[in-house]
Amino acid sequence: MPNQAPAASAPPPGLLRLGVALSGLTMLAGLATFALSLEHAGSTGGKATKAGTVVNVTASGCEPAQLEVPAGRRTFTVVNQSNRAVEWEIIDGVMVLAERENIAPGLRQPLTVDLAAGTYAITCGLLSNPHGELKVVASDNGAPPTPLSKTAFIGPLAEYRVYTTLELRKLQAGAKALAAAIDSGDLERAKAAYDAARRADMHLAMPIGLFSDLDQRLNARAEDFARRDQDPDFAGFHRLAIGLFDHGSTVDLAPIADQLVTDAAALKTRLDATAVPASQLADGTARVLGAWSDRQRGATVLTTQDLADLKALTEGAHKVVTLLSPLLASQSPETLTSLQSSLATLEQRLPSSAGAAEPPGDSPPAGAAPAVLLNPSVLLKETQALADSLADVNAALTQQG
Numbered sequence: 001m002p003n004q005a006p007a008a009s010a011p012p013p014g015l016l017r018l019g020v021a022l023s024g025l026t027m028l029a030g031l032a033t034f035a036l037s038l039e040h041a042g043s044t045g046g047k048a049t050k051a052g053t054v055v056n057v058t059a060s061g062c063e064p065a066q067l068e069v070p071a072g073r074r075t076f077t078v079v080n081q082s083n084r085a086v087e088w089e090i091i092d093g094v095m096v097l098a099e100r101e102n103i104a105p106g107l108r109q110p111l112t113v114d115l116a117a118g119t120y121a122i123t124c125g126l127l128s129n130p131h132g133e134l135k136v137v138a139s140d141n142g143a144p145p146t147p148l149s150k151t152a153f154i155g156p157l158a159e160y161r162v163y164t165t166l167e168l169r170k171l172q173a174g175a176k177a178l179a180a181a182i183d184s185g186d187l188e189r190a191k192a193a194y195d196a197a198r199r200a201d202m203h204l205a206m207p208i209g210l211f212s213d214l215d216q217r218l219n220a221r222a223e224d225f226a227r228r229d230q231d232p233d234f235a236g237f238h239r240l241a242i243g244l245f246d247h248g249s250t251v252d253l254a255p256i257a258d259q260l261v262t263d264a265a266a267l268k269t270r271l272d273a274t275a276v277p278a279s280q281l282a283d284g285t286a287r288v289l290g291a292w293s294d295r296q297r298g299a300t301v302l303t304t305q306d307l308a309d310l311k312a313l314t315e316g317a318h319k320v321v322t323l324l325s326p327l328l329a330s331q332s333p334e335t336l337t338s339l340q341s342s343l344a345t346l347e348q349r350l351p352s353s354a355g356a357a358e359p360p361g362d363s364p365p366a367g368a369a370p371a372v373l374l375n376p377s378v379l380l381k382e383t384q385a386l387a388d389s390l391a392d393v394n395a396a397l398t399q400q401g
Contacts, residue, residue, distance in 0.1 A: 052076050052110065055122070057086045057103070062124035065132035070139030071117045079108040085223060086125040087294075090134060092118070095210045099287060101294035109294075127216055127224050127233070148397055153278040156323040160276060163319055164207055168268050171200035175264045178240070179257035182250045190253075191244055195308075197260070198237055202312030206284040206320070207276050208267060209291075217263050221295075235259050241305065282393035285320045289313060289387040299376045310383065311350050317386060318343060324393060332396035335389075342389040346382045 052075030174197025225231035
């Protein structure tokens with residue numbers, strides 16, 4: 001009988017448990033490595049992914065601060081890696097081309113924009129952070145957007161210039177009345193002047209939004225600055241509202257009100273020398289409505305000031321829709337129908353008078369009436385629907401024209 005190998009003895013139970021444990025640890029390590037690789041791939045700054053070009057915004061700026069993409073329609077995904085909500089803008093000189101606001105910490109937001117070849121600045125979170133640079137290079141695979149016909153827009157642009165001229169007069173008059181009331185210490189008169197000036201400011205939100213520096217001085221909020229409402233660079237309407245309505249005082253507001261008068265005059269000078277581009281009638285109005293919606297994302301209640309701002313923004317949008325309606329009626333009736341429907345829905349949702357329940361300001365003063373209670377999610381959805389409808393206008397006119 002041939003010799004047989006002795007049977008292998010079973011490993012001790014303790015050794016068996018150790019082997020299973022080591023195997024489990026090896027598997028966990030592999031999964032961790034895989035997860036880290038996914039996270040890295042999802043936030044690789046500056047590289048093109050399925051989400052477009054990814055830009056990481058940290059507490060100190062953008063990573064990377066230098067971007068390069070081909071010309072054409074491009075998508076950027078902005079990842080907020082700081083501990084506060086941030087915004088991201090693409091700026092041509094002083095003119096804002098596109099923006100995304102109120103990106104919460106840890107979240108990401110996409111932004112799609114048509115870009116012609118050139119070099120642009122990008123903002124990176126706090127206003128005090130250094131700007132980055134976006135270089136757009138000519139590409140056969142990404143043709144720049146086709147300009148809209150200047151001839152077709154002669155009428156709408158001429159009428160819009162009259163509109164901005166009239167609203168600029170209201171803004172300047174309101175700013176001067178506000179400065180005079182603050183200088184004399186008349187709180188109630190200052191509040192009334194603030195309301196008038198703010199409404200004109202919101203009617204002009206689209207052209208103001210084209211000029212990044214002026215928009216920041218007039219409309220920046222406390223959270224845009226490192227020291228919030230204690231930051232010496234924080235001025236404009238929201239700083240004045242904190243003093244007038246939250247604190248119920250005109251103390252220390254005179255220099256800020258004087259700067260408002262100066263900035264309103266600077267805006268007039270800019271608009272006298274620079275015509276609003278035809279493409280911005282619809283796109284720019286879509287941008288400011290989208291920016292308001294971004295700012296309110298996640299809100300459970302809207303203050304009367306929030307509603308007053310939206311009501312004035314919607315009035316400005318109504319003017320633009322009216323000016324563009326003849327062009328759309330002849331070239332893209334379905335786009336006009338969608339646009340008018342979105343506008344009517346939002347207008348019907350807004351109260352006839354936003355301002356009766358609570359004075360303007362970032363938060364109500366002690367003892368004040370509660371904030372207006374509307375369903376923010378519904379209102380934000382309808383505001384975004386109007387912004388989306390406006391964003392479709394240029395493509396419709398370009399394709400049909």
